[in-house]
Amino acid sequence: MTTAPTHLLSVADLGAEGIDAVLKVTDNFVEVSARAIPKVPALRGRTVVSLFYEDSTRTRLSFETAARRLSADVMNFSVASSSVKKGECLRDTVETIDAMGVDALVVRHGSAGVPRQVAGWVGASVVNAGDGAHEHPTQALLDCYTIRQRRGSLEGLRIAIVGDVKHSRVARSGVLAFSALGAEVTLVAPPTLLPPSLAGWPATVSHDLDGVLAKADVVYLLRMQSERMTEALLPSLREYTAAYGLTRRRAALLPDDALVMHPGPLNRGVEIAAEVADLPGSVITAQVANGVAVRMAVLYLLLGGPG
Amino acid sequence: MSPPGALVIRGGTVIDATGRREADVLVVDGRVAAVGSGLEAPAGAVALDAAGCLVAPGLVDLHAHLREPGFEESETVETGSRAAALGGYTAVVAMPNTEPPIDTAAVVRHVLGLAAGALCQVAVAGAITVGRAGRQLAPMGEMADAGVRLFTDDGSGVQDTALMRRAMEYSTALGVTLAQHCEDAALAAGASMHEGEWSSRLGVPGAPAEAEELMVARDLALARLTGARLHLLHLSTAGSAELVARAKATRSVAVTAEVAPHHLVLTDAEVASYDAVFKVNPPLRSAADVAALRAAVAGGVLDAIATDHAPHPQEAKELPFDQAPPGMLGLETALAVCLTELDLPVERVLALLSWQPAAIAGLDDQGGPVAPGSVANLCVVDPAATWVVDAAASASRSRNTPWAGRKLTGRVRHTVFQGEPLIVDGEARR
Numbered sequence: 177m178t179t180a181p182t183h184l185l186s187v188a189d190l191g192a193e194g195i196d197a198v199l200k201v202t203d204n205f206v207e208v209s210a211r212a213i214p215k216v217p218a219l220r221g222r223t224v225v226s227l228f229y230e231d232s233t234r235t236r237l238s239f240e241t242a243a244r245r246l247s248a249d250v251m252n253f254s255v256a257s258s259s260v261k262k263g264e265c266l267r268d269t270v271e272t273i274d275a276m277g278v279d280a281l282v283v284r285h286g287s288a289g290v291p292r293q294v295a296g297w298v299g300a301s302v303v304n305a306g307d308g309a310h311e312h313p314t315q316a317l318l319d320c321y322t323i324r325q326r327r328g329s330l331e332g333l334r335i336a337i338v339g340d341v342k343h344s345r346v347a348r349s350g351v352l353a354f355s356a357l358g359a360e361v362t363l364v365a366p367p368t369l370l371p372p373s374l375a376g377w378p379a380t381v382s383h384d385l386d387g388v389l390a391k392a393d394v395v396y397l398l399r400m401q402s403e404r405m406t407e408a409l410l411p412s413l414r415e416y417t418a419a420y421g422l423t424r425r426r427a428a429l430l431p432d433d434a435l436v437m438h439p440g441p442l443n444r445g446v447e448i449a450a451e452v453a454d455l456p457g458s459v460i461t462a463q464v465a466n467g468v469a470v471r472m473a474v475l476y477l478l479l480g481g482p483g
Numbered sequence: 484m485s486p487p488g489a490l491v492i493r494g495g496t497v498i499d500a501t502g503r504r505e506a507d508v509l510v511v512d513g514r515v516a517a518v519g520s521g522l523e524a525p526a527g528a529v530a531l532d533a534a535g536c537l538v539a540p541g542l543v544d545l546h547a548h549l550r551e552p553g554f555e556e557s558e559t560v561e562t563g564s565r566a567a568a569l570g571g572y573t574a575v576v577a578m579p580n581t582e583p584p585i586d587t588a589a590v591v592r593h594v595l596g597l598a599a600g601a602l603c604q605v606a607v608a609g610a611i612t613v614g615r616a617g618r619q620l621a622p623m624g625e626m627a628d629a630g631v632r633l634f635t636d637d638g639s640g641v642q643d644t645a646l647m648r649r650a651m652e653y654s655t656a657l658g659v660t661l662a663q664h665c666e667d668a669a670l671a672a673g674a675s676m677h678e679g680e681w682s683s684r685l686g687v688p689g690a691p692a693e694a695e696e697l698m699v700a701r702d703l704a705l706a707r708l709t710g711a712r713l714h715l716l717h718l719s720t721a722g723s724a725e726l727v728a729r730a731k732a733t734r735s736v737a738v739t740a741e742v743a744p745h746h747l748v749l750t751d752a753e754v755a756s757y758d759a760v761f762k763v764n765p766p767l768r769s770a771a772d773v774a775a776l777r778a779a780v781a782g783g784v785l786d787a788i789a790t791d792h793a794p795h796p797q798e799a800k801e802l803p804f805d806q807a808p809p810g811m812l813g814l815e816t817a818l819a820v821c822l823t824e825l826d827l828p829v830e831r832v833l834a835l836l837s838w839q840p841a842a843i844a845g846l847d848d849q850g851g852p853v854a855p856g857s858v859a860n861l862c863v864v865d866p867a868a869t870w871v872v873d874a875a876a877s878a879s880r881s882r883n884t885p886w887a888g889r890k891l892t893g894r895v896r897h898t899v900f901q902g903e904p905l906i907v908d909g910e911a912r913r
Contacts, residue, residue: 292757307686309688310687
């Protein structure tokens with residue numbers, strides 16, 4: 177066996193070297209994805225199960241596509257039509273799946289920490305595909321890859337993460353990954369949408385989006401969820417958009433070569449103006465394309481050794 | 484329950500509120516008959532060796548969730564009292580958040596009936612409000628007549644300030660104490676841990692220290708207004724300790740306060756494991772809170788160490804962290820954790836675990852002194868014995884101890900309840 181890590185639960189587990197290793201392998205799979213038949217036999221005979229307790233068609237399809245392009249067998253455990261609906265507990269579910277002899281469990285859950293819990297119960301490798309407001313490591317990896325693709329390196333880049341940082345797993349993984357690769361991260365949000373404490377976060381805070389945009393190399397917009405209104409975190413979506421939305425006026429403040437990123441799905445007209453999402457600086461579609469290659473790299477690095 | 488005959492505890496150091504002396508303790512018919520060196524025991528007396536050990540009044544826990552009636556899969560009065568006896572306790576106060584809740588004299592009598600066969604004295608705390616729902620006063624008078632001395636809606640605090648004022652006013656005629664679980668429900672809504680650096684990093688919703696401190700401040704003001712006796716349960720923050728210190732300094736409020744062993748040792752950093760065994764309410768706080776609580780214990784601001792023993796079945800503790808119920812075991816480990824972790828003389832630790840809580844709970848036969856005429860509720864502790872906590876070996880029906888695998892120094896060797904040696908050399912005799 178290799179000494180490669182068994183699970184991918186947090187970007188913090190990877191560190192700069194680990195991220196770099198994933199991105200290097202990703203290069204190969206971007207090339208594979210461009211082939212007429214985008215498939216390699218690297219994981220033939222291995223089984224990958226996607227276990228999504230929270231709806232996410234995009235992320236699930238991306239992982240399943242990645243696994244298939246590596247020739248792995250893919251099983252999809254759909255919570256909505258399963259034993260979970262009959263009251264089966266998390267541990268019984270994952271131990272049952274594990275007992276079938278699977279190699280990797282790709283876990284998405286609405287509660288922070290579930291992938292770490294699952295990793296303690298199973299023999300398979302666990303990949304965190306998003307856990308509550310905690311982390312979404314493969315999103316951060318594909319974001320790093322996309323930025324590197326356009327700008328060569330993250331070293332010294334100024335990256336603004338804008339929006340609901342408090343509830344965002346994308347932001348938590350992003351801050352860790354971007355800063356590990358040398359970027360300067362600024363969080364831009366109203367105080368009610370920032371975590372209560374930023375002690376130990378390698379990031380600074382601003383409430384002045386205009387000022388930040390003028391000097392930004394990357395503006396990374398987070399999805400604004402309408403339920404934040406009912407929690408009285410914001411007076412209205414309209415007020416949010418006025419202060420923190422990437423409107424056409426604000427997009428004009430960005431340097432010419434700045435990148436606009438978003439993890440999807442977009443709320444056009446809320447955190448991002450419809451036409452801005454389609455500007456040349458927008459790499460939102462590239463993020464999706466790179467997502468498959470990055471997830472191929474992650475699965476390959478976790479499972480690629482002799483089984 | 485005390486067996487006929489006599490019992491002699493030989494070779495130990497007797498410690499109680501009156502001091503410390505090398506002495507044997509002779510127990511006859513459930514009461515201490517003599518304390519002195521080289522005591523002659525009657526023929527047929529049971530002898531317990533206490534060489535190198537401390538002989539102290541049995542411990543008294545102000546805060547135990549025995550889960551019966553209603554949650555017998557987690558704990559029963561019998562299993563909880565067994566855990567208590569193994570931990571050196573001769574009395575526990577059972578919290579009323581059962582199903583049904585202990586909010587009438589009928590339920591009080593039911594639980595006291597279950598307690599008749601327990602391995603320690605089980606006093607019952609009654610609910611302040613009907614169903615612990617916070618809307619209407621529970622019949623405190625009839626519960627007081629049935630023997631209740633402590634009232635609380637523990638598990639949640641009484642949110643309605645006017646209702647809490649009325650409860651306090653009403654309590655003064657009954658000579659009882661109101662105990663509050665201090666937590667502003669709106670500010671703590673949705674929380675699963677302490678709000679701060681770790682909750683922010685882990686993406687787990689947190690409750691700020693202020694959610695506790697607001698109710699501490701409110702209830703201190705209400706106690707001053709009404710003249711009621713107030714006991715503050717499981718305080719967990721530096722700010723709470725400061726509020727209590729200030730209130731005590733004015734001598735205008737009849738207030739006592741307790742702290743749990745886990746809040747004196749563990750911090751919110753434990754939650755990084757996402758192991759719900761570390762989920763508890765109030766939550767594990769910051770290192771600064773732990774330091775302030777330790778100082779408050781050392782300085783006499785806090786009057787008692789109480790376990791908040793809260794058993795939960797394993798499957799409940801294996802839920803996702805934000806869905807798992809809060810609570811941790813404590814009865815079997817409290818004394819050893821305190822002896823191991825707190826930099827306090829053993830007399831102070833025993834005061835906080837025995838005679839001070841006995842006074843708060845109004846339990847006349849508990850907390851010593853170890854003197855002729857006293858009911859023989861005693862524990863014999865080997866302060867030098869080291870042991871490793873084994874969750875699977877717990878007498879509790881549950882396994883949710885945060886101390887599993889920890890090496891502790893200080894172990895209960897014998898527990899004598901009403902003259903009966905229930906625990907001998909760490910083993911239960913019934």
